[in-house]
Amino acid sequence: MIAAALQIALKPLPIPPHVAMFLFGVGSGAAMIPYSVIKEVNPDSVKGSATGGINFVVFAITAFLGPVYAKHVGKGIGNSMNLHLHFQKGAFFWIVCCAAAVIVTFFVRETGPAAHAPAGAKQ
Numbered sequence: 001m002i003a004a005a006l007q008i009a010l011k012p013l014p015i016p017p018h019v020a021m022f023l024f025g026v027g028s029g030a031a032m033i034p035y036s037v038i039k040e041v042n043p044d045s046v047k048g049s050a051t052g053g054i055n056f057v058v059f060a061i062t063a064f065l066g067p068v069y070a071k072h073v074g075k076g077i078g079n080s081m082n083l084h085l086h087f088q089k090g091a092f093f094w095i096v097c098c099a100a101a102v103i104v105t106f107f108v109r110e111t112g113p114a115a116h117a118p119a120g121a122k123q
Contacts, residue, residue: 001027002098009091034058037108069093 004024007015034054042050073090 001030002095002102005091005095005098009088009095031058065097 001024004020004027007013007020008017008024011017034057035051038050038054039047069090073086073093
């Protein structure tokens with residue numbers, strides 16, 4: 001998603017915008033990973049509640065980021081005479097958010113069979 005967003009914002013390569021946007025959309029499918037993890041780590045009796053919980057977290061983060069985006073990026077749209085620069089600024093906000101998400105993934109613990117296997121054991 002970061003590479004596609006950089007392509008959309010800066011156009012360093014001769015890739016058409018619709019191709020970059022398609023790749024960005026395909027990359028955004030990674031947002032479904034938390035739902036898979038939630039269903040994997042919870043017992044059957046609470047999977048529905050756990051899915052509702054992760055849904056709440058997703059929408060809470062969206063509700064939090066909306067005003068942050070509006071304060072730092074959105075307020076300038078009416079005053080900006082250079083819409084291209086404003087678009088780039090908006091794209092960089094989301095690039096930073098994607099980069100933060102990548103960093104956070106390093107702190108997610110393993111939940112599958114590898115988490116329970118003895119060290120050095122083959123799967």
